[in-house]
Amino acid sequence: MEGDSFSGLGNGGQLDSRVLQSFQKSFVQVQHILDHNRMLINEINQNHESKIPDNLGRNVGLIRELNNNIRRVVDLYADLSVSFARSMEPSSEGGDSAGHKRNRPPG
Secondary structure, three states: EEOOOEEEHHHHHHEEEHHHHHHHHHHHHHHHHHHHHHHHHHHHHHHHHHHOOHHHHHHHHHHHHHHHHHHHHHHHHHHHHHHHHHHHOOOOOOOOOOOOOOOOOOO
């Protein structure tokens, strides 16, 4: 991967820098959520081991937050999959491969 594009993917597809930046942004978001989940899991485990009623009650909210975060990660990966599939579609008339407006008026 050199420069602003990544070529050599199926059907001669090419990913431009905007698509790659979008992928990178999504992966950074996923990593941030996963890091936060690691902290939540550690806190949940500590609360569970403490057997203190208030801590055990707090786990209910922490587990809900963890579940919501997992849903967000699944959604981000689904969006990435769709974006990647669109970027691999052959573009017509020089339209970009990022799934944006493809037919441009002649200029």
